[in-house]
Amino acid sequence: MNILITGATSGIGKQVALDYAAEGHTVIACGRNTDVLAELEQRFPENIAAQRLDVTDADQTMQALSSYTDIDVVIMSAGVCEYVDIDRFEAAMFERVFNVNVFGMMRCVEALLPNLKRGSQLVLVGSTARLLPFTRAEAYGGSKAAMQYIARTLQVDLQPRGICVQTVSPGFVETPMTDANDFEMPMRVSVEFASDRIRKGIRKKATDITFPTTFGLFLKLMSRLPQAWQVALSKRMT
């Protein structure tokens, strides 16, 4: 398969890129970090082609991605996380987070969609953070909730074109993103585990790939409670 991955220079996206390359697939690895892109190409010269990409730059994204015509699977893993300081509330921070996690992803969809063929798969990496009002996660959780809605509607609108849209909803995964967290992260899994679950889900064309299972089920259940209960629960977790 030909697999294009954004956020391939770190964490989840990097592991998925390495695992697909090791299986013999062709991977187009996208990201801004040119050192890591070069390292990926060196490790798998036959299987990985690097593509420099900053998803916040609309023109560059269009130029970089619009010429790919034979992609089987697109995995959009590029993302950023910033937490709100409620005493110094900053709208610009929401703009930064949404600019990558939502608008950046849509810039990739805009560039790739005209050439996506029947039978291809479009995989949007979200987060279980969208499920509950976690403290300080207004921007990050909000961006992932927005993304999830967009993905669900794309599932409706791209089905007639034979394009399978899938979402990924990870719990905590050991990556540079979560290494920066200063709070307890229950059931945090390795990137190898995450990659395994994502690749299995892609193979099965699962609508939503949530892991780890128990953590995801717990949060999905909690998200069905009345809103006042969800708020009370999140306050207790704070």
Ligand SMILES: NC(=O)c1ccc[n+]([C@@H]2O[C@H](COP(=O)([O-])OP(=O)(O)OC[C@H]3O[C@@H](n4cnc5c(N)ncnc54)[C@H](OP(=O)(O)O)[C@@H]3O)[C@@H](O)[C@H]2O)c1
């Ligand atoms: N780790 C977790 O526990 C967890 C849980 C739930 C969901 N997620 C989601 O999983 C995805 C991957 O997260 P991760 O933990 O693997 O994070 P990570 O290790 O910090 O990697 C983030 C990736 O996003 C890319 N990126 C960031 N800004 C970009 C930009 N402007 N243009 C292009 N690429 C950009 C980075 O590449 P460059 O710096 O090279 O551009 C990097 O490859 C994210 O969408 C995240 O929200 C992670």
